[in-house]
Amino acid sequence: MTDVLLSINNIEVTYARVILALRGISLQVKKGAIVSLLGANGAGKTTTLKACSNLLPAERGEISKGSIELLGEDTAGMSAYDLVKSGVSQVLEGRHCFSHLTVEENLMTGAFIHEDRAQAKKDLELVYEYFPRIKVRRKSEAGFTSGGEQQMVAIGRALMSRPKLILLDEPSMGIAPQLVEEVFEIVQNLNKNEGVSFLVAEQNARIALKYATEAYVVENGRVMLRGPSEELMGRADVQELYLGAGTDEGGESFRDVKHYHRRRPSFA
Amino acid sequence: MGFDWVFFTELIVGGLMSGVMYSLVAIGFVLIYKSSGIFNFAQGTMLLFAALTFVKLTEGGVNFWVALPVSMGTMVVFGILVERFMMRPLANQSLLSLFMATVGLAILIEGLAQYMWDSAIHGLQLADFLDLALLDPVNMTIFVVDYIEWLDILISKFDVFATIVAGTMILILAVFFQKTRTGMSLRAVSDDHLAAMAVGIPLSRVWALVWAVTGIIALIAGLLWAERVSVSFTLVEAVLKALPVILIGGLTSIPGAIVGGLIIGVGEKLGEIYLGDLIGVQGIETWFSYFIALVFLLFRPSGLFGLKTIERV
Numbered sequence: 059m060t061d062v063l064l065s066i067n068n069i070e071v072t073y074a075r076v077i078l079a080l081r082g083i084s085l086q087v088k089k090g091a092i093v094s095l096l097g098a099n100g101a102g103k104t105t106t107l108k109a110c111s112n113l114l115p116a117e118r119g120e121i122s123k124g125s126i127e128l129l130g131e132d133t134a135g136m137s138a139y140d141l142v143k144s145g146v147s148q149v150l151e152g153r154h155c156f157s158h159l160t161v162e163e164n165l166m167t168g169a170f171i172h173e174d175r176a177q178a179k180k181d182l183e184l185v186y187e188y189f190p191r192i193k194v195r196r197k198s199e200a201g202f203t204s205g206g207e208q209q210m211v212a213i214g215r216a217l218m219s220r221p222k223l224i225l226l227d228e229p230s231m232g233i234a235p236q237l238v239e240e241v242f243e244i245v246q247n248l249n250k251n252e253g254v255s256f257l258v259a260e261q262n263a264r265i266a267l268k269y270a271t272e273a274y275v276v277e278n279g280r281v282m283l284r285g286p287s288e289e290l291m292g293r294a295d296v297q298e299l300y301l302g303a304g305t306d307e308g309g310e311s312f313r314d315v316k317h318y319h320r321r322r323p324s325f326a
Numbered sequence: 327m328g329f330d331w332v333f334f335t336e337l338i339v340g341g342l343m344s345g346v347m348y349s350l351v352a353i354g355f356v357l358i359y360k361s362s363g364i365f366n367f368a369q370g371t372m373l374l375f376a377a378l379t380f381v382k383l384t385e386g387g388v389n390f391w392v393a394l395p396v397s398m399g400t401m402v403v404f405g406i407l408v409e410r411f412m413m414r415p416l417a418n419q420s421l422l423s424l425f426m427a428t429v430g431l432a433i434l435i436e437g438l439a440q441y442m443w444d445s446a447i448h449g450l451q452l453a454d455f456l457d458l459a460l461l462d463p464v465n466m467t468i469f470v471v472d473y474i475e476w477l478d479i480l481i482s483k484f485d486v487f488a489t490i491v492a493g494t495m496i497l498i499l500a501v502f503f504q505k506t507r508t509g510m511s512l513r514a515v516s517d518d519h520l521a522a523m524a525v526g527i528p529l530s531r532v533w534a535l536v537w538a539v540t541g542i543i544a545l546i547a548g549l550l551w552a553e554r555v556s557v558s559f560t561l562v563e564a565v566l567k568a569l570p571v572i573l574i575g576g577l578t579s580i581p582g583a584i585v586g587g588l589i590i591g592v593g594e595k596l597g598e599i600y601l602g603d604l605i606g607v608q609g610i611e612t613w614f615s616y617f618i619a620l621v622f623l624l625f626r627p628s629g630l631f632g633l634k635t636i637e638r639v
Contacts, residue, residue, distance in 0.1 A: 111524060113520065113523060113524060115418070116417075116418050116519070116520055116523060117418065118418060137528070138523045138524065138526070139523075139526050139527070139528040141526075142524075142525065142526030143526065147524070147525070147526070148524045149524075150520060150521055150524055154518050154520060154521035154524070155518075155521070156513070156514045156517040156518055156521060156522075157517060157518075158513065158517050159510070159513060159514060159517060163510055163513075163514075164514075166507075166510065167510060167511060167514045167522070167525050167527065168525050168526075170507065170511055170525065170526055170527050171526040215525055216524075216525065218525075219525065219526055
């Protein structure tokens with residue numbers, strides 16, 4: 059059990075006490091893994107990540123059932139601040155850079171939880187090493203940088219807290235395709251060289267599966283499929299529904315199959 | 327009759343100095359607005375509460391140098407309480423709820439001030455204290471209320487003192503915001519609450535800090551104002567003067583509050599003397615500042631230095 063970093067045990071999340079967003083999600087992130095969370099809009103990917111970083115209360119959401127454990131410890135009573143301190147850092151969907159702060163100031167806010175300033179300076183240099191693109195723009199206001207650069211700032215900012223796990227929400231959203239590849243490339247490098255684990259929520263299944271070690275497919279607040287990414291990539295239903303492979307005429311389309319039929323074999 | 331340049335300069339200098347006082351009050355509003363997005367309706371009563379605490383302490387025979395830190399401490403405790411019992415339970419509620427909460431807070435403080443102290447009008451001779459406190463052997467009488475003649479211009483020495491104090495406060499705040507880690511986290515929170523939480527900036531601590539700092543500003547501003555208008559409920563109205571200031575400067579900008587204060591200070595003095603004569607109405611000083619603010623709003627809706635929302639297309 060010791061190699062499990064984050065374990066989500068059958069959680070249910072409700073917003074404003076009435077809207078049931080997650081209906082029992084379980085997943086595990088092993089140390090050193092890149093796990094991707096696939097699914098369409100509104101499937102519950104973002105909610106899952108926010109549950110892990112305890113940002114749900116900020117949107118009037120709560121975990122109504124189940125538990126989340128970080129290194130075997132229940133995170134229920136922890137605040138967002140506590141979680142960052144214990145090594146979980148989230149990169150929000152849509153990047154959420156502090157637009158009126160400079161790029162460098164944005165990065166420095168990530169080191170807020172650490173007192174050691176000399177170390178923060180070193181970390182800053184490390185971030186610039188991974189993201190040379192934003193070093194050039196370090197004095198400009200983050201609001202005026204491109205989408206891809208903002209994504210790098212957001213990831214760099216999360217990195218500054220020296221996390222064990224980064225929850226990366228929709229990194230491909232609204233950025234140029236060639237930059238998407240670059241961002242994922244850096245994620246992989248960080249994973250290899252710095253030993254940071256990632257839980258990536260992504261709609262772009264093709265690229266997410268390419269870089270992830272393991273993947274979960276979420277639909278309507280439930281996990282529909284899970285497995286090593288090569289395995290998922292090879293599955294016909296995943297190919298059609300998430301990777302956009304068209305069916306040839308005559309063949310049965312998975313669109314017509316009732317979802318509970320699709321669901322059964324996945325846990326076999 | 328030629329133009330009276332000496333009188334004109336006196337007006338400008340006087341206007342600038344009262345402008346600094348407006349700025350100080352306006353900065354209180356800006357701090358709270360920046361960090362939590364709410365317009366703090368209770369600012370005026372905070373001013374009164376702080377000044378009243380100080381006055382009652384000194385009336386009770388407490389030494390000036392003891393009363394000042396004690397009042398400051400009271401305001402810090404006040405700030406922490408506001409965060410704990412108002413901001414935290416209402417976090418993530420609509421901004422209107424928060425605004426209404428500050429209206430309630432204003433009423434609460436007003437009642438509390440009357441209950442703890444009283445509702446009488448208190449004179450405050452800050453100059454007397456300062457005379458005792460700051461008098462030094464080199465005969466530095468600059469801090470005594472009197473008029474100094476400088477280049478043939480008459481300036482109240484207390485005004486000079488108030489300007490120095492207010493200016494120093496503003497400078498300290500500006501440095502605090504731009505240069506320190508805590509200041510940076512404050513700006514981050516004002517930019518994006520959720521992201522600030524996500525990177526591990528503790529919102530509750532930041533809010534408590536902001537309310538405490540605002541409380542201290544309220545104390546200083548309250549004391550400086552009280553010297554002119556006495557410690558009573560008219561002090562609450564002094565705060566109304568800060569409204570056009572933040573409209574001009576922008577609710578989110580400290581430099582804006584400073585420049586706005588100076589514009590209003592000078593503008594209303596000049597308006598009173600020259601425009602008032604021109605249109606034959608006396609006492610336009612009370613509403614002229616709002617008129618200036620209106621003109622500014624026509625051309626700069628987010629104020630002179632208000633943050634323009636950065637929108638990428």
